[in-house]
Amino acid sequence: MRDATVTRSGITLTAMAALCTALVAFTHELTDERIADNERAWLEQSLQPVLEGVEFDSDLTASRTTIPAPHGLPGADAAIVYRAFQDTTPVAALFAVTARNGYSGPIRLLIGVRADGRISGVHALSHRETPGLGDRIDRSKSDWIEQFAGRSLADPATTGWRITRDGGDFDQMTGASVTSRAVVGAVSETLLYFESNKQGVFARPADQAEVLAE
Amino acid sequence: MTSLGERFKAGLWYENPGLVQLLGLCPLLAVTTTVANGLGLGIATLSVMVLSNTLVSAVRRWIQPEIRIPMYVLIIASLVTCTELVFKAWIPVLDRSLGIFIPLIVTNCAIVARAEVFASRNAVVASIIDGFVMGTGFALLLIAIGAFRELVSTAWLLAALPPGAFFSLALAVAAKNAIDSRRANRETDSVTEPAGQLER
16 A cells, blocks of 8 residues: 555656656757857857957857966966957957956956957956946946057057056056056956967867857 | 635735745845846746646646655746746846846745645636736735835935845835725724725
8 A cells, every 4th residue: 555655656756757857858949049049149248348340250159268277367267268260360369367466356357359469458347346446447437448459568568567656558547556457467467478379379179168069 | 716806816915925925035035126127037936836836736636745845846946947948048138137046936935835725726727827816916026126126226225235125025014014904994993984985
């Protein structure tokens, strides 16, 4: 009697589990492609600020590559790089790196470098800088971070890659020199890395992305 | 069997899952920083509630009492996963702003409560109506608190922060109780008053 109940319960649960799995599988099948498209669109949209004026025809999502630490880029964890190509010619590399010496915690930066070594744009992805002071690295709050566009290691020369207070060429944000210094430092570090690893950055194989399996 | 109007009154007011039963408070407190978020989670919860009530009611004769909780969990978890996929595919903006709180609908005890209390004992159509009514009650509360916090936070920053969620919910519950007790008083005070005026 007792055994019969257990068996029945087991069968009911199994049947229900099968039904529910089928339901989820069906929904997955239905939404799969749209979700992948959305994610691609979202990524390209968030990379847009550092891609101004860059012409490319490649798929950014598929170009993602992870450079494990230690790598010489800012930050202690693995750096993520997206590569943009025009007719298979490399045009720009976008580095997602971490400046660790921010005023409060790490600053995630997206730094776009054109193949010729000029910066296409810098964008703060996430940070916890002081509201009203350091948070002006956000594009929505001030245009401070836009001063990097077009600069390169030759403009200004190495000694100029500092904030004005330290004798360099870059204006600091008033009341937020720690934040400014961290960003300028991270950008120049990225440029130095790009200069010595340019070939490697574009030649690296892309990550095997699970989203792009199909 | 109570009328449809009565059922709506119960779901939206007298038995509102958030205001009266105080169920599902975790998402309610966490996401109601804006109207849009409240609306998004409200719609997601509402659809899961309708679907789970439907499914639970449809299979209720095969559910032995010993395994009913795992059955509910299985059904609700699958439906939430489907809802999440649908959100990701068609309303990605909302999915990003709600984040983890869509998958967390699984743990919303208001849904299990409806499955246990209503859907497992009633016919499919009645259960669908119940899910819709209760879900709407919950969604409207989410929207109301979201609207309140979004408006008030411009003048009073605390409203947008976690403590503001508790204050807002407390105010909502207090307001409901105040309205109820005033209405009860009026009904006992003036039996002669025309019925129309009681509806104010």
